[in-house]
Amino acid sequence: xxxDGAANRELIRSYLGQIDCDVREAxxxxxxxxxxxxxxxxxxxxxxxxxxxxxxxxxRRIKAMPHGRLLPVVMITGLSQTTHRIMAxxxxxxxxxxxxxxxxxxxxxxxxxxxxxxLYNSLDGAEHVIFSLATAVEAKDAFTERHTxxxxxxxxxxGQCLGLSDSMLDTLYRGGMIHDIGKIGVxxxxxxxxxxxxxxxxxxxxxxxxIGESIVRPLRSTSGLLPIIRHHxxxxxxxxxxxxxxxxxIPRAARIVSVxxxxxxxxxxxxxxxxxxxxxxxxxxxxxxxxxxxxxxxxLLASELPSIQHLGAA
Ligand SMILES: [Fe+2]
Numbered sequence: 001x002x003x004d005g006a007a008n009r010e011l012i013r014s015y016l017g018q019i020d021c022d023v024r025e026a027x028x029x030x031x032x033x034x035x036x037x038x039x040x041x042x043x044x045x046x047x048x049x050x051x052x053x054x055x056x057x058x059x060r061r062i063k064a065m066p067h068g069r070l071l072p073v074v075m076i077t078g079l080s081q082t083t084h085r086i087m088a089x090x091x092x093x094x095x096x097x098x099x100x101x102x103x104x105x106x107x108x109x110x111x112x113x114x115x116x117x118x119l120y121n122s123l124d125g126a127e128h129v130i131f132s133l134a135t136a137v138e139a140k141d142a143f144t145e146r147h148t149x150x151x152x153x154x155x156x157x158x159g160q161c162l163g164l165s166d167s168m169l170d171t172l173y174r175g176g177m178i179h180d181i182g183k184i185g186v187x188x189x190x191x192x193x194x195x196x197x198x199x200x201x202x203x204x205x206x207x208x209x210x211i212g213e214s215i216v217r218p219l220r221s222t223s224g225l226l227p228i229i230r231h232h233x234x235x236x237x238x239x240x241x242x243x244x245x246x247x248x249x250i251p252r253a254a255r256i257v258s259v260x261x262x263x264x265x266x267x268x269x270x271x272x273x274x275x276x277x278x279x280x281x282x283x284x285x286x287x288x289x290x291x292x293x294x295x296x297x298x299x300l301l302a303s304e305l306p307s308i309q310h311l312g313a314a
């Protein structure tokens with residue numbers, strides 16, 4: 001925890017008492033960097049406004065360290081304007097939250113960041129590249145900040161509600177995070193297009209599922225994720241792509257991720273439209289249940305909505 005205010009550090013330390021973790025403190029950027037150099041933590045909570053070196057610069061320096069890319073940094077900013085959030089993302093922050101810090105939100109975010117770190121720790125060298133690529137995809141599109149992680153978290157949560165096995169939960173989390181990895185091969189002009197795609201652009205966008213598959217296929221450890229990557233745009237009525245699977249022919253994990261992906265996309269801004277309210281998003285999902293989406297997955301998401309929103313507290 002890096003903050004020049006002793007009272008802030010005290011407050012955050014008291015919140016973190018609810019999580020099983022050790023808390024180390026630094027009162028400015030240079031002190032934090034020196035500590036991280038000696039012994040890297042699992043997570044850095046970083047204040048933005050500090051003397052000597054501001055939080056953005058501290059974040060940039062952490063991310064430039066060997067393995068720093070894989071050390072989650074959550075920036076805590078007193079400034080809620082979009083520009084400051086974008087500056088945090090540009091500095092490489094994995095997440096940010098606004099002051100005053102609210103206890104339940106802090107705990108949710110810290111848990112989520114620690115889970116991310118645990119995932120990174122469990123990856124082999126090639127997998128690191130894949131997950132870093134997934135982050136790079138997100139960085140291509142400023143509108144989808146933290147989208148993939150929220151999809152992973154919510155898909156995992158729905159899997160938990162369904163009583164699925166631990167390995168399936170792991171598949172849902174990882175698959176939710178990298179399902180759109182193939183977008184790395186789609187041009188920015190298509191990804192960022194503010195209006196509907198034309199008939200030439202549509203297949204180029206749809207190619208992201210096959211591109212994603214070809215990126216991930218060589219890795220045995222991620223082979224369980226291939227059905228999610230390939231089939232997350234299938235539709236329940238069989239009119240989706242790439243294979244026109246219908247109903248339960250579509251792998252269950254892909255059906256779950258697809259609903260989580262759609263919900264999170266609806267309640268967040270996209271290049272081609274502004275975000276919708278939760279109620280409007282649910283209406284869209286319910287209207288498409290049985291045609292676009294698995295009706296069971298939609299009903300489950302709707303009934304678990306408060307928990308889902310808590311996971312992605314924005
Ligand atoms: Fe996709």
